[in-house]
Amino acid sequence: MSEHRHDVRLSVNGAAHDVRVPARRLLSDALRTECGLTGTHVGCEHGVCGSCTVLLDGQPVRSCLIFAVSAQGHQITTVEGLSRADGTLGAVQQAFQECHGLQCGFCTPGFLTTITAGLRDNPDPTRDEARDMIAGNLCRCTGYQNIVASVRRAAELLAGDAGGVGEGERA
Amino acid sequence: MTTKLFGEPILRVEDDRLLRGGGRYTDDLGADAVHVAMLRSPHAHARITGIEVDAVLDVEGVLAVYTYEDLTGPMAAPLPLLIPHPTLTRGRTQYALARDEVNYVGEAVAMVVAVDRYVAEDAAGRIVVGYEPLPAVVGIEAARRAEHLVHDDVPGNVAAHMVQEVGDADAAIAAATHRLTLDLEVERSASMPLEGRATLARWDTDSGRMVIWTATQTATGVRGAVAAKLELDLVDVDVITPDVGGGFGVKIMHPWPEELLVPMAARLLGRPVKFVEDRREHFISSAHERGQVQHIEVGFDDDGRILGLSVRFWHDHGAYTPYGLIVPIITSTQALGPYKPGAYKVVFDSLYTNTVIVTPYRGAGRPQGVYAMERTMDAIAAALGRDRTEVRSANFIQPDEFPYDHGLLFQDAKPLIYDSGDFPASLAKLKALVGWDEFEAYREQARAQGRRVGIGLACYVEGTGVGPYEGGHVQIETSGKVKVATGLTSQGQGHQTVFAQIVADELGVDLDDIEVVTGDTRRFPYAVGTFASRAAVMSGSAIALAARNVRAKALRIAAEALEASEDDLEIVDGVVRVKGAPEAAVALGTLAVLSNPLRYAFDEASKAATQFAVGDPDKAPVADDDEPGLEGRDYYSPLRSTFANGMHAAIVETDVQTAEITILRYCVVHDCGNLINPLIVQGQIHGGVAQGIGGALYERMAYDEHGQLQNASFMDFLMPYVTEMPSEIEVDHLETPSPLNPLGLKGAGEAGVIPSAALFASAIEDAEGFPITSMPISPSELFDLRRQHTSGHHPSKGATS
Numbered sequence: 001m002s003e004h005r006h007d008v009r010l011s012v013n014g015a016a017h018d019v020r021v022p023a024r025r026l027l028s029d030a031l032r033t034e035c036g037l038t039g040t041h042v043g044c045e046h047g048v049c050g051s052c053t054v055l056l057d058g059q060p061v062r063s064c065l066i067f068a069v070s071a072q073g074h075q076i077t078t079v080e081g082l083s084r085a086d087g088t089l090g091a092v093q094q095a096f097q098e099c100h101g102l103q104c105g106f107c108t109p110g111f112l113t114t115i116t117a118g119l120r121d122n123p124d125p126t127r128d129e130a131r132d133m134i135a136g137n138l139c140r141c142t143g144y145q146n147i148v149a150s151v152r153r154a155a156e157l158l159a160g161d162a163g164g165v166g167e168g169e170r171a
Numbered sequence: 172m173t174t175k176l177f178g179e180p181i182l183r184v185e186d187d188r189l190l191r192g193g194g195r196y197t198d199d200l201g202a203d204a205v206h207v208a209m210l211r212s213p214h215a216h217a218r219i220t221g222i223e224v225d226a227v228l229d230v231e232g233v234l235a236v237y238t239y240e241d242l243t244g245p246m247a248a249p250l251p252l253l254i255p256h257p258t259l260t261r262g263r264t265q266y267a268l269a270r271d272e273v274n275y276v277g278e279a280v281a282m283v284v285a286v287d288r289y290v291a292e293d294a295a296g297r298i299v300v301g302y303e304p305l306p307a308v309v310g311i312e313a314a315r316r317a318e319h320l321v322h323d324d325v326p327g328n329v330a331a332h333m334v335q336e337v338g339d340a341d342a343a344i345a346a347a348t349h350r351l352t353l354d355l356e357v358e359r360s361a362s363m364p365l366e367g368r369a370t371l372a373r374w375d376t377d378s379g380r381m382v383i384w385t386a387t388q389t390a391t392g393v394r395g396a397v398a399a400k401l402e403l404d405l406v407d408v409d410v411i412t413p414d415v416g417g418g419f420g421v422k423i424m425h426p427w428p429e430e431l432l433v434p435m436a437a438r439l440l441g442r443p444v445k446f447v448e449d450r451r452e453h454f455i456s457s458a459h460e461r462g463q464v465q466h467i468e469v470g471f472d473d474d475g476r477i478l479g480l481s482v483r484f485w486h487d488h489g490a491y492t493p494y495g496l497i498v499p500i501i502t503s504t505q506a507l508g509p510y511k512p513g514a515y516k517v518v519f520d521s522l523y524t525n526t527v528i529v530t531p532y533r534g535a536g537r538p539q540g541v542y543a544m545e546r547t548m549d550a551i552a553a554a555l556g557r558d559r560t561e562v563r564s565a566n567f568i569q570p571d572e573f574p575y576d577h578g579l580l581f582q583d584a585k586p587l588i589y590d591s592g593d594f595p596a597s598l599a600k601l602k603a604l605v606g607w608d609e610f611e612a613y614r615e616q617a618r619a620q621g622r623r624v625g626i627g628l629a630c631y632v633e634g635t636g637v638g639p640y641e642g643g644h645v646q647i648e649t650s651g652k653v654k655v656a657t658g659l660t661s662q663g664q665g666h667q668t669v670f671a672q673i674v675a676d677e678l679g680v681d682l683d684d685i686e687v688v689t690g691d692t693r694r695f696p697y698a699v700g701t702f703a704s705r706a707a708v709m710s711g712s713a714i715a716l717a718a719r720n721v722r723a724k725a726l727r728i729a730a731e732a733l734e735a736s737e738d739d740l741e742i743v744d745g746v747v748r749v750k751g752a753p754e755a756a757v758a759l760g761t762l763a764v765l766s767n768p769l770r771y772a773f774d775e776a777s778k779a780a781t782q783f784a785v786g787d788p789d790k791a792p793v794a795d796d797d798e799p800g801l802e803g804r805d806y807y808s809p810l811r812s813t814f815a816n817g818m819h820a821a822i823v824e825t826d827v828q829t830a831e832i833t834i835l836r837y838c839v840v841h842d843c844g845n846l847i848n849p850l851i852v853q854g855q856i857h858g859g860v861a862q863g864i865g866g867a868l869y870e871r872m873a874y875d876e877h878g879q880l881q882n883a884s885f886m887d888f889l890m891p892y893v894t895e896m897p898s899e900i901e902v903d904h905l906e907t908p909s910p911l912n913p914l915g916l917k918g919a920g921e922a923g924v925i926p927s928a929a930l931f932a933s934a935i936e937d938a939e940g941f942p943i944t945s946m947p948i949s950p951s952e953l954f955d956l957r958r959q960h961t962s963g964h965h966p967s968k969g970a971t972s
Contacts, residue, residue: 002231003231022289024289025289032198032199033202033287036202037192038192038195038196038198038199039191039192039193039194040192041196041365041366041416042198043365043366043416043450044450044884044885045449045450046450046884046885046886048884048885048886049365049450049885051365078192079190079191079192080191080192080193082191083191089187089190089191093190093191096186096190097182097183097186097187097190098182100182100183100850100851100853100854102186102189102190102663103417103663103664103665103854103858104364104365104366104414104415104416104417104662104663105185105186105189105190105194105414105416105663106194106196106364106365106366106414106416106417106663107365107416108189108190109192112190127898131893131894131898134893135892135893135894136892137892138365138885138890138892139365140363140364140365140417140419140858140861140862140890141417141663141854141858142854142857142858142861143854143856143857143858143859143860143861143896143900143923144857144861144892144893144896145857145896145899145900146854146857147893148893
């Protein structure tokens with residue numbers, strides 16, 4: 001017996017992806033497989049690690065806890081959409097590089113999306129607020145010190161940024 | 172301008188692609204692959220009475236299902252026992268798919284291949300396996316009691332019994348003025364990288380070749396295993412390590428069943444096949460580590476100097492022993508730390524239990540060894556009423572005693588000889604950093620506020636850079652770009668950056684012109700792997716040597732082209748020039764053209780080279796002692812390991828009401844020889860400390876008595892978030908270069924995690940005033956200990972003898 005499939009239009013980083021997926025297909029899998037955007041990583045598939053975090057209408061959500069069919073009609077931003085319009089690294093991405101905020105890079109996309117949304121809500125976080133901002137994401141490599149520093153550095157970069165914001169920052 | 176990059180905090184060259192979502196992890200590859208789901212044992216110990224797979228074939232989209240019956244040739248034999256040891260008299264390994272018995276929950280029983288993972292899991296759920304449950308052996312106590320056996324033919328559940336002794340420890344203890352005994356426990360944790368295991372295999376029917384992408388710590392190991400098990404010639408197997416989402420030991424190779432089964436299926440089906448482990452699978456089928464029970468007897472003098480030390484421990488290695496005795500041997504030897512006990516005896520049993528296998532997890536037995544020794548040091552200090560740092564100082568190996576030979580054999584079966592270090596200097600730095608001598612005043616101040624605080628420290632020595640070898644290949648292309656390859660793999664350590672730093676300095680080229688490839692057997696087929704903090708030492712040294720060969724050849728050709736003496740040449744920004752006469756110059760890319768007598772004019776570099784004349788017309792175009800091309804290959808193979816060391820101190824607060832444990836300060840003094848890139852070394856320390864904190868205060872594998880892992884998810888296995896980390900990790904370095912390798916390096920990868928269990932036990936004990944003997948420790952366990960202590964059922968610190 002073949003599984004019923006649904007036609008879904010996913011709006012990802014400003015582009016439309018028409019996909020045909022079973023109702024049970026997770027958004028994380030649809031993004032990675034049907035849309036070919038493999039920057040969103042799946043670390044636990046039970047919503048705890050945060051690696052698969054994407055922005056849904058600007059809000060960070062765990063794409064492993066949403067069905068692809070539920071994402072129709074929403075604007076999705078993935079890590080691939082965080083660079084600036086001119087192709088250079090977005091502020092959060094640049095801050096991670098400058099502060100050595102990543103090692104293996106697997107959890108990183110989830111941090112980048114989370115922080116992008118977090119800094120929009122709080123553009124000038126204190127150190128404690130920066131810690132709070134990333135308190136729902138797991139990283140096994142960095143010990144988080146440099147990620148906290150990256151949040152603060154990204155805030156600085158954004159504050160000094162007159163234009164050229166990335167897709168995610170616009171979302 | 173070419174400036175020295177070795178030692179500089181260069182930003183990582185890996186980052187750009189990883190930050191854009193452009194990393195290429197195994198699961199990001201093979202868009203056309205079909206998918207594997209494994210059926211795993213729900214029983215910790217059972218006999219398989221039958222497997223019924225017919226219902227699977229009714230599921231649309233299923234391509235194949237495999238059980239043990241389908242395995243042929245070497246695949247039907249037990250998996251290799253990768254690292255045998257004479258003492259491992261009863262080593263056992265599993266089959267790639269269980270044959271007639273399962274020995275842990277999670278052991279692979281069947282493999283389904285289907286069009287996607289969802290369908291494959293549906294199908295796996297339809298397989299009916301008949302099990303006859305057998306009693307499960309869970310935990311070291313049950314294994315020692317041996318009322319039930321994991322393997323019928325292994326009496327007492329003992330795979331190995333090993334003894335090493337230097338001097339007569341028992342006699343020294345008996346003759347000592349003071350004696351103590353300690354009984355300690357450490358529980359299991361696991362590497363737990365955010366990316367689980369993953370393997371993709373592509374069989375090319377036309378060429379008869381296999382290509383495998385796998386999240387491994389050793390590409391050459393996987394290649395060798397696949398070739399042997401699938402009866403392929405080694406030259407017909409390529410293994411490529413793409414980006415890997417963390418390893419920490421668990422992605423070591425012995426090999427994993429799926430690393431063989433996936434290529435097997437790819438060849439049988441003629442289609443690319445991919446296995447990506449999910450998180451629950453990772454918990455129940457990938458390796459754990461750390462579980463040990465220890466009994467220590469020590470004799471010492473009035474200064475706390477250890478005259479005799481006897482360590483007896485029991486090591487839980489799980490259901491099988493594919494990786495031999497590496498972990499308990501490291502515990503045995505690295506327990507000694509920076510100290511020189513008068514006599515030392517260590518005895519261990521490596522025990523079977525019906526739980527997931529144990530292989531090295533970052534630290535690899537060292538955390539347990541350090542725990543044994545450092546708990547002993549604290550107990551001696553408590554018994555004598557002396558400062559804990561004084562007791563350690565009394566036992567330190569002194570700077571003028573290097574190289575220091577312990578008279579034992581290390582994990583690499585080489586003598587345990589420390590190459591360098593300055594332990595008194597490290598301790599002085601640590602005491603200054605944490606404010607050790609001012610702590611009592613702080614304690615009083617906190618007490619006045621109704622708060623309870625404690626300070627602890629722990630010291631370790633870490634054998635790093637174990638052999639047998641690594642190699643490096645450096646090639647300058649006619650474009651002037653430098654291509655570097657080494658066989659070991661990367662899982663986030665920044666190898667592409669640090670190896671490029673080394674080459675940039677050796678060759679005088681720009682960092683941007685260097686590309687480093689790791690873990691690709693097509694580029695470098697001889698390698699060991701990335702573990703034991705060995706990558707920088709081994710491959711870093713090999714690449715430096717290879718680059719020096721290339722430099723020598725470049726200078727030789729340039730000397731000829733420029734009609735100058737080699738001694739008068741220098742390389743600056745990728746150009747060889749005559750010192751003091753920079754107009755006499757030739758680019759490295761041009762020298763690459765000149766190095767190859769076949770000079771088709773493909774490109775501008777080739778044309779540019781025509782102005783130079785090289786080669787002796789009386790000799791063959793490629794002289795007997797020469798090769799075409801501007802490239803070099805070399806190997807680094809040390810006589811023995813190099814030994815890094817460090818000391819950590821922490822200040823904790825234990826909540827007077829709730830027993831919640833808060834880290835107020837965390838200080839590290841670390842000596843890994845010369846630093847190639849301090850930014851990366853610091854990152855390694857931070858990450859290690861975080862894993863150490865997890866292992867000391869949060870993480871454990873909660874098996875019930877039936878061998879079911881009760882916390883096989885990130886909801887229940889408490890890996891630290893940022894909220895569990897101290898606000899700062901304060902790091903100070905001491906750099907005593909290793910005399911064993913050309914760059915003076917020692918390894919840094921594991922250091923941060925090693926002392927944590929010992930450290931927090933020390934600090935919490937100091938806060939509470941009673942012994943902490945079992946780690947990790949949770950607030951509720953601490954709360955219970957307080958009640959036992961108050962009611963006289965748990966002794967005070969220093970009260971035992």
